[in-house]
Amino acid sequence: xxxxxxxxxxxxxxxxxxxxxxxxxxxxxxxxxxxxxxxxxxxxxxxxxxxxxxxxxxxxxxxxxxxxxxxxxxxxxxxxxxxxxxxxxxxxxxxxxxxxxxxxxxxxxxxxxxxxxxxxxxxxxxxxxxxxxxxxxxxxxxxxxxxxxxxxxxxxxxxxxxxxxxxxxxxxxxxxxxxxxxxxxxxxxxxxxxxxxxxxxxxxxxxxxxx
Numbered sequence: 001x002x003x004x005x006x007x008x009x010x011x012x013x014x015x016x017x018x019x020x021x022x023x024x025x026x027x028x029x030x031x032x033x034x035x036x037x038x039x040x041x042x043x044x045x046x047x048x049x050x051x052x053x054x055x056x057x058x059x060x061x062x063x064x065x066x067x068x069x070x071x072x073x074x075x076x077x078x079x080x081x082x083x084x085x086x087x088x089x090x091x092x093x094x095x096x097x098x099x100x101x102x103x104x105x106x107x108x109x110x111x112x113x114x115x116x117x118x119x120x121x122x123x124x125x126x127x128x129x130x131x132x133x134x135x136x137x138x139x140x141x142x143x144x145x146x147x148x149x150x151x152x153x154x155x156x157x158x159x160x161x162x163x164x165x166x167x168x169x170x171x172x173x174x175x176x177x178x179x180x181x182x183x184x185x186x187x188x189x190x191x192x193x194x195x196x197x198x199x200x201x202x203x204x205x206x207x208x209x210x211x
Contacts, residue, residue, distance in 0.1 A: 001018060002018075002019040002021075002024035002025075002118060003016040003017060003018050003019060004016070004017045004019060004118065004123055004125050004197075005017075005125070006125050006126070006127060006194060007124065007125065007126050007127070008126065008127050009126065009127075009128075009129070009142050009145075010145070011145045011146060014127055017125060017194070017197070019118055020201060020205070022111065022204075022205055023111055023114050023115050023118065023201065023204065023205075024115060024118055024119075025115075026108070026111045026112055026115045027112070028112045028113075028115060028116055029108065029109075029112055032105060032108050032109040032112060033109050033112055033113060033181060033185070035101060035105060035109065036101065036105070036106060036109035036110070036180075036181040036182070037181055037182050037185065038099070039099045039100070039101050040180055040181065040182045041182065042097045042098060042099045043097075043098050043099060045097040046097075047092075047093075047094045047095040047096075047097065049092035050091075050092060050093060050094050051087075051088035051091025051092055051093070052087050052088060052091070053087040053088060053089075053091060053093075054077070054079040054080060054081060054086060054087030055079075055087065056087065057079040057085070057086060057087045059078060059079065060077035060078040060079035060080075060086075061077075063075070063076055063077070064077070064078055107204060107205070107206075109181050110179075110181055110184075110203075110204045111204050111205075113181050113184045113185060114184070114200075114204060117184065117189075117190055122188060122189045122190060123189070123190045123192070123197075124146060124148070124151075124189060124190070124191045124192070125192050125193070125194055125197045126191070126192070126193055126194065127193070127194055128193050128194070128195075129142070129153075129155045129158060129161050129191075129192075129193045130158065130160070130161075131158075131160040131161055131164055132160070133160060134159070134160040134161075134162075134163035134164045135164055136164050136165070136167050136168060138164060139161065139164035139165050139168065140168065143168075143171070143191075148188075148189050148191065149170060149188065150170040150171065150187050150188040150189060151170075151171050151172075151187050151188060151189035151190065151191045152171075152172055152174060152179065152183050152184065152187040152189070152190050152191065153165045153171055153172065153173045153174070153191050153192075154173075154174055154175070154176060154179060154190070154191070154192040154193070154196045154197075154200065155173075155192065155193040155195075155196050156175050156176055156195070156196055156199065158193070161173060170187070171187070172187060176196050176199040176200050176203060177203070179200060179203075
């Protein structure tokens with residue numbers, strides 16, 4: 001039976017936490033993880049470049065001059081791309097790069113990465129991560145006791161911890177529902193309170209959430 005150590009902030013082991021078999025014995029599918037990561041990156045991608053084509057340029061509802069008899073070239077609209085102020089030819093347009101994954105695939109990918117972190121002993125669960133003040137120095141004391149150089153910090157509603165950690169390089173504070181496969185792979189360790197760990201297990205085994 002796979003288990004995790006439950007620590008206090010002084011690095012003392014309080015007890016063992018059993019890891020469900022749905023996490024500890026799940027097969028690590030590279031393809032599922034790849035799908036989850038590429039989906040998240042695609043959903044973060046935005047299209048900024050944009051040019052108006054002749055349909056979007058204002059004006060030009062009337063033919064500039066009559067077809068014949070003026071000695072000038074024939075034109076149908078001042079919105080033509082060959083006119084100054086006209087629409088762009090093949091100009092970049094906004095594009096939606098977003099993708100979606102079904103819930104089961106998201107769950108499987110999340111369980112696969114959690115299983116890997118458990119096997120590599122890179123998950124650190126604490127009784128609590130409460131800080132009296134939002135001081136970066138206090139948060140660093142806890143992290144240095146475990147020799148952590150990078151990590152995802154998870155504890156819902158802990159504003160002091162969030163403010164203390166956000167200035168530390170290579171550490172990122174997030175809520176349970178914000179934990180993603182991409183971040184779990186990017187940051188070397190997962191640091192959580194016991195309450196948040198239980199919520200994450202529930203999310204990984206039940207419904208939805210981010211990939």
